[in-house]
Amino acid sequence: MPEDFGGKVFYSAEETEQQGLRPSAEDIARSERMFAEFEEKRRTLGPAPAGTTPGFGGRFSDDLGGTEFEGWTRDPSTGAWFDKEGRPAYDNDGRRISYRE
Known part of the structure; x- marks a missing residue:
């Protein structure tokens, strides 16, 4: 049963499988690459302006x-x-x- 918490809906792993909400392995790998690139850029940024x-x-x-x-x-x-x-x-x-x- 999905849980509604803080205006967001959370599903169990089984529910995402049943509803076809789980991303493919390729989608997950692409997202992980994008996140790693983002983190690298963020890590190398200087401090925010005062x-x-x-x-x-x-x-x-x-x-x-x-x-x-x-x-x-x-x-x-x-x-x-x-x-x-x-x-x-x-x-x-x-x-x-x-x-x-």
Whole structure:
């Protein structure tokens, strides 16, 4: 039975097979190549211009808008996340840091 979660529908592997939703091996290989190329380009990019939030643009650029994560940024060189005030979002053990407002 498909699960509707957060406005998205999730199917089990069996359901995708039954409905013909599973991509072919060629499609998966092509997607993996495209993703690897994208990751290589992204990895070699310099930092985003000051005052901008990196994103993919389009309809996916505002997934965090209106949530507690709005305004968060990620340093591409270290992978560290910062809250909207520019403070570290996680400690060295990966636990979320809560700041008093």
